[in-house]
Amino acid sequence: MRQPDSDSFAELDAAPQPASGVHDPRSVGIVETKYLTLFEPPNPLVLANQATLGPITVAYETYGTLNHAKDNAIFVCHALTGDAHMAGRRSSDDRKAGWWDELVGPGKGLDTNRYFIICANVLGGCQGTTGPGNIDPSTGERFGLKFPFITFGDIVAVHSELVRKLGIDKLLAVIGGSVGGMQVLEWAAKFPDQLRAAICLASGPRLSAQGIAFNMVGRRAITSDPNFAQGNYYGDGKGSIINIETGPKLGLALARMVAHITYLSEESIEQKFGRNLQHREQFTYDMSTEVEFKVESYLNYQGQRFVERFDANSYLYLTRAMDYFDLNRDHGELSKALSRTNARFLVVSYTSDWLFTTAQSKQVVAALVKEQKHVTFVELESPFGHDSFLLEVEPLQEMLEPFLSQTHLSAQTR
């Protein structure tokens, strides 16, 4: 089990691992992000709010090989601020592997010897897929807040189209944790025949009011930063999406710090930092000392790292999409949302997760049971809070192995 030194949704900030000078037989090796343009004119994507958007570029990575029958493809939905780079390294001297490298590779939970794994950056994101930081082709300027309002339904519609474009009629499974798990559920509701299995980790059918409250504080931190400038903070518009100099870096870092606390647990913070002081043995008794405790230093660090890789506008759009996500509301009843699919479900919650509680996962399970679906549910013991789904790789692997191979078997014998 890995220590909770990585930063949660941040995936990318996983602890640096030694560069793989020696070939690691359990790694997918050197990988490359690929790009595909979808919804080109005259066929733009019609969004939930009836606006249209297109063309849409999607950044994605694949690992393993699609078999002849094309029945071994698994799509991974990343969490709020993740990206398509979930496994392997970008070059031989890359210090860090992808965000879920421990789960993806030869012989691992998502076994690349057997399965073809796809991971794509979400619509509205800032790591290769079209989002508010990209150029609006109709104006030649960056979208900023002119980017259309998007929902998880829209995000999944883009994923779904990517899968079709890759020549895959039916996925063996769609898997995701947290906001990724919401996408999994949305997928089963919106494209019920496109998946044989749905794996939903540390998630729920809708965000709790408490979750909405935390998201609101994060957004307010960004929009009240003097650098926010109504979302037009990209400078001359020629550089990268991430422009630390001109962007609302203080607000974005603050948003991240608040969110990060929700990914941990009282116990994991206590274990990792306790009340330990950062620089000295004694209190300074000085209000100008900003960082006195270790936990403060940690949050500062997480905030700083985040602004180096994430666009504030994307954060606004994606957290709002998260707030809106509500399968009960969209379909009248959760069970109705999940009634049309014949996919097998694996639902996993974690004991110390207070952002997406076991009770929320159980709502999904109860709806599936009501609809007489093939559902397996497990609540795993873990002290790491919401982050557990990224950290508790071993128990997850032990369940994925039989679940995926049995699903694959049933697909072949059908």
Next chain:
Amino acid sequence: MATAVTPRKQRRFCMPDPFAVLTDEIIQAQISPGSRVLDLGCGDGRLLQSLRDLHQCQVQGIELDLHELTLAMNRGIPVLQGDLDRGLPLFPDNSFDFAVLSQTLQQVRQPRVIVQEMLRVAKQALVVVPNFAHWRVRWKVGLHGRAPVTSQLPYEWYDTPNLHFMSMHDFRDLAELLKAKVIKELPIIRGRAVEGAWWANLRADSALYVLQRSEVV
């Protein structure tokens, strides 16, 4: 965690695996093909696998132990991790044809509640209970003045998952209390179902009951 005691020189008869298989066969014989079946405490999913593969049943298991649950997943059985002591809150009324509880009733805290729950979620409840009024148990208590370790449940009193010790007569009392109709009572003697056995409460190691809510016909 309760562990089975190691064999000592005294004569005992434990419940080996073949007996479990036999019990599974007796249970399967009571279930009509194509039924929807819920197995409470399904373990490694063996019973549900046969019901699915040989009797075309639609199955669902409940199991608390993660290791057992993983074994059931290996058989492609859908399982919900859950504690029977908390009832069956995820299941709507009448959502199964059969709810099965095999050799577990004596281990739950509230046997009455769980049987009631089974009768709520399923048309028929199929319960296999150990019979602690078996003559060997009586012999052990009566002559040796010892708690019954010689039953088919080989645990010492201080280290046992068995919280309740019931007999066939006792189980009938519970059925009556719950106003459940006893559709069938099958004494199991050395792994064989012996319908209408003489002196069953003395001779049976366990017994299978099929119960039904009295208002359902």
